[in-house]
Amino acid sequence: MSENTVIELKKLTKRYGYGDTESFALKDFNLTIKRGEFIMIMGPSGCGKTTLLNIIGLLDRDSSGEYVLNGEDVASISSKRQARLRAKKIGFIFQNFNLIEDLPILENVALPLVYTGYTKTARLKNASNALKRFHLQEREYYFPYQLSGGQQQRVAIARAIVGDPEIILADEPTGNLDSRSSHIVMEELKAIHEEGNTIIMVTHNPALTVYATRVINMLDGHIDTDIKTVSDANLPQPINVKIMKKKSKKNRRKK
Ligand SMILES: Nc1ncnc2c1ncn2[C@@H]1O[C@H](COP(=O)(O)OP(=O)(O)OP(=O)(O)O)[C@@H](O)[C@H]1O
Numbered sequence: 268m269s270e271n272t273v274i275e276l277k278k279l280t281k282r283y284g285y286g287d288t289e290s291f292a293l294k295d296f297n298l299t300i301k302r303g304e305f306i307m308i309m310g311p312s313g314c315g316k317t318t319l320l321n322i323i324g325l326l327d328r329d330s331s332g333e334y335v336l337n338g339e340d341v342a343s344i345s346s347k348r349q350a351r352l353r354a355k356k357i358g359f360i361f362q363n364f365n366l367i368e369d370l371p372i373l374e375n376v377a378l379p380l381v382y383t384g385y386t387k388t389a390r391l392k393n394a395s396n397a398l399k400r401f402h403l404q405e406r407e408y409y410f411p412y413q414l415s416g417g418q419q420q421r422v423a424i425a426r427a428i429v430g431d432p433e434i435i436l437a438d439e440p441t442g443n444l445d446s447r448s449s450h451i452v453m454e455e456l457k458a459i460h461e462e463g464n465t466i467i468m469v470t471h472n473p474a475l476t477v478y479a480t481r482v483i484n485m486l487d488g489h490i491d492t493d494i495k496t497v498s499d500a501n502l503p504q505p506i507n508v509k510i511m512k513k514k515s516k517k518n519r520r521k522k
């Protein structure tokens with residue numbers, strides 16, 4: 268496996284039901300994702316896009332096959348460590364924002380940091396910085412219902428990146444937004460990508476594929492077409508890869 272590979276899926280299968288009711292959301296799905304790719308996944312409703320993101324994001328499990336994340340077979344990782352990996356390495360953005368309605372947006376953004384061991388003050392400070400990046404610092408104490416859809420999605424992006432994850436998963440992040448808000452959200456994702464992060468995004472909007480380095484069309488649980496528009500050599504380099512490597516070595520020693 269090349270050093271730049273973040274995700275490797277081998278013959279990944281997700282099956283629902285048994286016997287006569289058996290159906291496959293994913294079937295023998297193979298995919299290798301390099302660090303710094305911005306992948307857009309398209310395909311008709313029901314072809315398995317959300318299932319794929321949920322498995323990659325460790326929110327769901329495959330029925331068979333292999334999922335290798337940063338060189339580790341996910342099946343061999345305890346569910347406790349999976350939860351920690353998910354909190355540290357993966358940020359999620361959903362179509363309907365998924366913010367908690369009775370928490371101010373500052374606390375919404377701070378939520379993924381609960382697993383990191385930061386103090387509450389440090390968590391809120393980080394959340395505040397993330398909101399600043401998306402020009403929402405003056406609304407920290409607003410509740411989600413007091414914001415427009417575009418603003419809510421920017422809060423959700425702030426929440427997705429607050430813990431500095433390497434992988435951002437976005438399931439139709441602009442699906443509920445008007446074209447102006449979509450554009451703003453896409454520009455934010457573009458900036459996050461240019462910092463060397465890996466983004467996997469599902470969309471029904473072909474116009475957005477201009478932001479992608481690779482476009483995958485799915486059909487009935489498998490890849491129909493897979494087109495790279497940027498060569499691997501020209502993907503953005505992670506800014507903080509050295510620091511990350513040092514950290515993980517130290518962590519390994521601790522155990
Ligand atoms: N819990 C479940 N039980 C049974 N079948 C399921 C379940 N979840 C998903 N499926 C099936 O898996 C298939 C893939 O669903 P998935 O949600 O991944 O599609 P999708 O490509 O994201 O569609 P959309 O574009 O509408 O969001 C569908 O046929 C769906 O009915």
Ligand SMILES: [Mg+2]
Pocket residue numbers: 316317318438
């Ligand atoms: Mg879906």
